[in-house]
Amino acid sequence: MGMQLPIVPFPEAAKLALANTQLRRNIGKATQTIRAKRAKVVDELPDWEALREAGRTIKERMLRHIDKYLVEFEASVQLAGGVVHWARDADEANRIVAEIAHRHGTREVVKVKSMATEEIGLNAALAAEGIEATETDLAELIIQLAGDRSSHILVPAIHKNRAEIRALFARRMGLDHLTDEPKALAGAARAFLRRKFLSVPVAVSGANFGVAETGTVCVVESEGNGRMCLTLPKVLITIMGIEKLLPKWQDLEVFMQLLPRSATGERMNPYTTFWTGVTAGDGPREFHLILLDNGRTRVLADPMGRQTLACIRCSACLNICPVYERTGGHAYGSVYPGPIGAILTPLLLGVENAESLPYASSLCGACYDVCPVKINIPEVLIHLRGEVVRHKQDHPGPRDLPSGESLVMKQMARVFESRKLYEWAQRLGRLGQTPLVRRGFIERLPGPLAGWTTMRDAYPVAPQTFREWWRNRP
Amino acid sequence: MNTSKDEILNRIQAALCDVPPAETPDDVPIAREYRHDDSSQHDGLIDRFAERVSEYRAVVRRVSSSELPGAIASSCAARGVRSLAVPTDLPDGWVPEGVEPMPDVDGGLTNAQLDVIDGVLTACALAIAQTGTIVLDGGPGQGRRALTLLPDYHLCVVRTDQVVDLVPEGVERLFEAAQARRPMTWISGPSATSDIELSRVEGVHGPRTLEVLIVDL
Numbered sequence: 285m286g287m288q289l290p291i292v293p294f295p296e297a298a299k300l301a302l303a304n305t306q307l308r309r310n311i312g313k314a315t316q317t318i319r320a321k322r323a324k325v326v327d328e329l330p331d332w333e334a335l336r337e338a339g340r341t342i343k344e345r346m347l348r349h350i351d352k353y354l355v356e357f358e359a360s361v362q363l364a365g366g367v368v369h370w371a372r373d374a375d376e377a378n379r380i381v382a383e384i385a386h387r388h389g390t391r392e393v394v395k396v397k398s399m400a401t402e403e404i405g406l407n408a409a410l411a412a413e414g415i416e417a418t419e420t421d422l423a424e425l426i427i428q429l430a431g432d433r434s435s436h437i438l439v440p441a442i443h444k445n446r447a448e449i450r451a452l453f454a455r456r457m458g459l460d461h462l463t464d465e466p467k468a469l470a471g472a473a474r475a476f477l478r479r480k481f482l483s484v485p486v487a488v489s490g491a492n493f494g495v496a497e498t499g500t501v502c503v504v505e506s507e508g509n510g511r512m513c514l515t516l517p518k519v520l521i522t523i524m525g526i527e528k529l530l531p532k533w534q535d536l537e538v539f540m541q542l543l544p545r546s547a548t549g550e551r552m553n554p555y556t557t558f559w560t561g562v563t564a565g566d567g568p569r570e571f572h573l574i575l576l577d578n579g580r581t582r583v584l585a586d587p588m589g590r591q592t593l594a595c596i597r598c599s600a601c602l603n604i605c606p607v608y609e610r611t612g613g614h615a616y617g618s619v620y621p622g623p624i625g626a627i628l629t630p631l632l633l634g635v636e637n638a639e640s641l642p643y644a645s646s647l648c649g650a651c652y653d654v655c656p657v658k659i660n661i662p663e664v665l666i667h668l669r670g671e672v673v674r675h676k677q678d679h680p681g682p683r684d685l686p687s688g689e690s691l692v693m694k695q696m697a698r699v700f701e702s703r704k705l706y707e708w709a710q711r712l713g714r715l716g717q718t719p720l721v722r723r724g725f726i727e728r729l730p731g732p733l734a735g736w737t738t739m740r741d742a743y744p745v746a747p748q749t750f751r752e753w754w755r756n757r758p
Numbered sequence: 759m760n761t762s763k764d765e766i767l768n769r770i771q772a773a774l775c776d777v778p779p780a781e782t783p784d785d786v787p788i789a790r791e792y793r794h795d796d797s798s799q800h801d802g803l804i805d806r807f808a809e810r811v812s813e814y815r816a817v818v819r820r821v822s823s824s825e826l827p828g829a830i831a832s833s834c835a836a837r838g839v840r841s842l843a844v845p846t847d848l849p850d851g852w853v854p855e856g857v858e859p860m861p862d863v864d865g866g867l868t869n870a871q872l873d874v875i876d877g878v879l880t881a882c883a884l885a886i887a888q889t890g891t892i893v894l895d896g897g898p899g900q901g902r903r904a905l906t907l908l909p910d911y912h913l914c915v916v917r918t919d920q921v922v923d924l925v926p927e928g929v930e931r932l933f934e935a936a937q938a939r940r941p942m943t944w945i946s947g948p949s950a951t952s953d954i955e956l957s958r959v960e961g962v963h964g965p966r967t968l969e970v971l972i973v974d975l
């Protein structure tokens with residue numbers, strides 16, 4: 285169990301995704317629509333850049349002192365009547381949830397959409413324990429009933445159209461006369477889930493933010509399924525990545541502006557619930573909070589990668605990314621797709637387990653521009669590419685020969701170290717390129733270099749180099 | 759005793775070896791250069807709140823305090839609402855003639871009762887104009903969370919002196935409720951989903967209709 289490893293390298297998975305025209309159309313439409321909405325509500329705020337900087341610095345303070353804030357948070361939650369558990373990895377977190385469910389004698393739990401529970405593979409782990417976890421977010425329910433995988437952090441079923449969803453609901457809910465109007469489909473989900481909300485005794489959620497100062501936990505949502513799960517069941521279990529902390533209550537004034545506008549492009553999402561431990565006469569009688577590591581301390585240990593833990597899972601970087609817009613989420617082979625997934629997945633799992641992902645980017649930098657907490661994704665991508673190369677050099681397989689690239693780079697390094705060799709190489713290049721140059725460009729390089737020119741022209745070596753000009757100047 | 763906790767804290771200390779041991783959280787500056795309030799905008803505050811709530815496709819009306827009972831009556835009549843769940847500390851005189859109030863005495867209304875009731879009538883803790891948000895914190899006239907969640911119709915009364923302009927003003931005012939550990943719900947329009955082909959559907963779970971009455975003092 286635990287976080288799945290990407291099995292198919294990104295370039296191969298991307299080729300498959302690109303061949304699926306329905307998927308490309310759906311993802312293209314979704315990303316364009318959401319990013320236009322985002323741009324509109326972000327432009328409305330004259331202090332957007334100041335909010336981003338505040339968001340970045342709040343998370344920076346928290347991450348550099350996360351141990352103090354975790355201990356403070358634990359104490360605040362306990363004081364408010366909550367039970368705090370610590371989980372080193374996915375297995376431990378899943379085991380804690382299963383134990384609590386068993387203790388309450390339930391074979392069913394209802395779930396609020398949560399990236400953390402997807403990351404740890406909670407549903408499968410509970411199923412192995414004989415406990416059925418029902419997703420209550422509409423898109424997650426669609427994915428679950430279809431036995432499919434999410435393709436987007438925020439709108440996971442965006443690759444499915446209404447006819448497919450109608451057929452699925454008709455079959456799984458026994459509704460023969462259902463139409464494919466989104467309103468009718470949402471109504472079917474409402475009726476299907478309401479029975480569960482009113483009867484299932486245990487709910488599982490993630491958390492958008494946890495406030496160390498007060499012990500308050502917060503879930504941001506749209507449909508009201510979150511409020512149902514957080515209010516009606518007797519027992520609530522919340523799984524929170526340790527990086528979701530905020531030091532102070534006041535910090536919410538920043539993040540409650542950054543998150544809704546970056547995520548769904550709304551001034552505010554329909555519903556947000558804040559709760560602190562257990563409140564007599566209002567909501568669950570038992571509250572368990574599981575603080576999840578599962579690779580986060582590994583990310584923390586990389587001073588360059590650390591900023592990735594500031595991510596608030598808004599998905600603005602997915603919607604703006606020219607690569608994601610074309611391939612969709614499945615090609616990344618991770619619960620975290622898109623630009624943030626291309627850095628978070630290898631950081632959580634180790635680059636050796638996701639070595640194609642740092643290359644799943646054109647480094648255009650649009651993701652950095654839209655990130656509400658200013659994670660410098662291109663910078664981290666380049667850093668991770670270096671880590672991938674270093675790992676390959678340090679861990680050659682028994683039958684691995686050094687790659688062509690690394691041989692060439694070694695030779696280049698020697699050439700660049702010596703003036704004589706460098707000038708000799710320039711002269712050689714000028715001679716060698718003659719048959720290749722057409723109208724001032726090299727359109728096709730030979731042999732192993734051909735890859736460089738499949739998408740672009742190469743510049744030839746100049747007829748006179750700067751050094752030659754310098755030596756021959758009058 | 760708690761070995762997982764110890765291990766995670768040890769991992770963190772090892773991971774943060776580049777942070778100088780003498781550094782405290784306050785040594786990491788936070789840039790709070792954003793707007794905390796905007797006095798230049800206070801003139802159109804209530805109008806802006808009303809406009810933004812209505813953009814979420816909630817029904818909004820502005821009434822004077824003397825018109826309030828009549829407005830509640832006409833809202834109920836328009837929807838054929840005959841019984842309303844109400845918190846026990848709802849101000850007197852809000853529930854109109856012809857509508858049966860069902861007070862939630864000691865949380866006595868069951869989920870099954872709330873599920874089939876015509877609607878719920880509450881006050882609120884505060885409202886935020888910038889985002890068209892209503893906040894409930896379980897304070898006076900608001901009741902527990904299930905009360906405003908299960909009925910299909912939520913009629914909420916907002917006094918004009920409860921409306922703040924920006925999100926930071928609202929968060930500051932709610933600090934006391936957070937310290938008192940009161941659960942809070944921020945409501946910005948009726949529940950909604952865009953999960954099917956991105957076409958927006960209002961009303962999934964929770965009240966499918968939100969109606970807001972703004973009372974001028």
